[in-house]
Amino acid sequence: MSGHSTYQPQNKALQWLEKRLPIGGLMHSSFVAYPTPRNLNYWWTFGGILTFMLGVQIVTGIVLAMHYTPQVDMAFDSVEGIMRDVNYGWLLRYVHANGASMFFLAAYIHMFRGMYYGSYKEPREVLWILGVILLLLMIATGFMGYVLVWGQMSFWAATVITNLFSAIPGVGESIVTWLWGGYAVGNPTLNRFYSLHYLLPFVIAGVVVLHVWALHVVGQNNPAGIEPKSDKDTVPFTPYATAKDGFMMVVFCILFAWFVFYIPNFLGHADNYIPANPAVTPSEIVPEWYYLPFYAILRSIPNKLLGVIALFSSIAILAFMPWLDTSRVRSARFRPLYRQFFWLFVIAAVGLGWLGSKPPEGIYVVVSRIFTAYYFAFFLIILPLLGVFEKTRPLPISISESVLGAKA
């Protein structure tokens, strides 16, 4: 990765700049000449898509902030003003709201890719943990953004989620009061959520820089899960990965545009078009779809404190995957047993998401508990045991051999 840069600018001005701030060389070695495994498939394009979506959210968010008023009596109306009066306001709002959904969709696909191909394993542990941190930051940012609308769902989601902290013994109530800035969710809460919602995306951007840095130091994983051994195993990032990323970005944007222009409120909840009423709780409080699996896990534990612990653990446990998985083989392509448990995990995660939208009664509770049990068993029991007992398939000799066959 380090070594003499191949970047030699022809232009005199660029040479001058390169001697003083070698940003051209950095961009060149990171995104043009960077050796990329030649067998990457389309599941590898979601990192680029995520970076693009972060940019979209930041830019639309900043222009929305020019028209939004973070005060309890005016917030909801200012959002309606954006929708009705601001030039292209309807477009900016729908892009930002649906953009959050697309951001999480891309993030979950990106994470499932990592889980399937073993991208969290040595030497990519720090890369993976930075990713878990990014997920936590995204969850916090998305939650606070949704509160800003100050509809019924915004207000009551804020109440429910901040109340989670009251489960902490002793200091819980004080923490909740501290978060609220008052005796209930109110104007102080709205103001501080606005400030933090503006801040966190830039923290995310900073952690993304660390994430890409950590990636470039160790090099990318690939579908075969074996490291590149020679130059024949890699191709330069530009034009190969650039074109693949660009193409998938366009496909992704078609899906994105489908939501924004044809069904912009499909993923939202109608109750959030009712201004917040602190005296009336809606008959069903549901978070946005991307939080539903965690919501289902929370509700499936009958004890308040243990439910909160399960909720936070369900995300935190991801960070331990590099050490919970004891297998020497990275990619699920060569792990026939792991592959089956992985797909069961996907079914459990998606299933929990669907169950999170259902009322917590009857058969829904039973199935939620089964899926929650499987969720934790996957990390705590299955991953450690598989490494010991699984009979893996033989690995290919090299990446180019796996792609090109024996002719390589």
Next chain:
Amino acid sequence: MSTVSSAEHSRRDFLYIATGAVGAVGVAAALVPFIAQMNPDASTIAAGAAVDIDLAPIADGQIVKVFWRSKPIFIFHRTAKEIAEAKNVDVASLPDPEPDSERVKPGHEQWLVVIGICTHLGCIPLAHQGEYDGWFCPCHGSQYDTAGRIRKGPAPKNLYLPPYKFVSDTKIQIG
């Protein structure tokens, strides 16, 4: 990498240029909403609609201040003496030459309607002050006469006229 024939080279060039061109058009199109959203929105434009002002309560010699499109408008019900002072001037000697007749509506010369913003750097001049019986701007000392014309001081132009018309003898519509 095997060698590529020149036909495939130019095919690749074509693809690059075509993709780049479509991408550039896309970027330009994507910029439009972000630039346009900073222009006044529909509620601001609606709030800037024309206003009707009733002139009946304005006494002889009184200057009234109203707002239109967030700008202060001076409505001056001039006395005969003030009208005479405005007319009795060598127009060519004025810093911004303009006869009084061009600053009022025909048949309504007792009504002067001007935007109350000093043409120097934007302060609101004070009424019935200064040596010319008009306005005096306290910021840098500009002085305007009874026709709202600059006479002394750093302001370059006469007080601007808003668009307005007489709906009746006692009512004007500004805007």
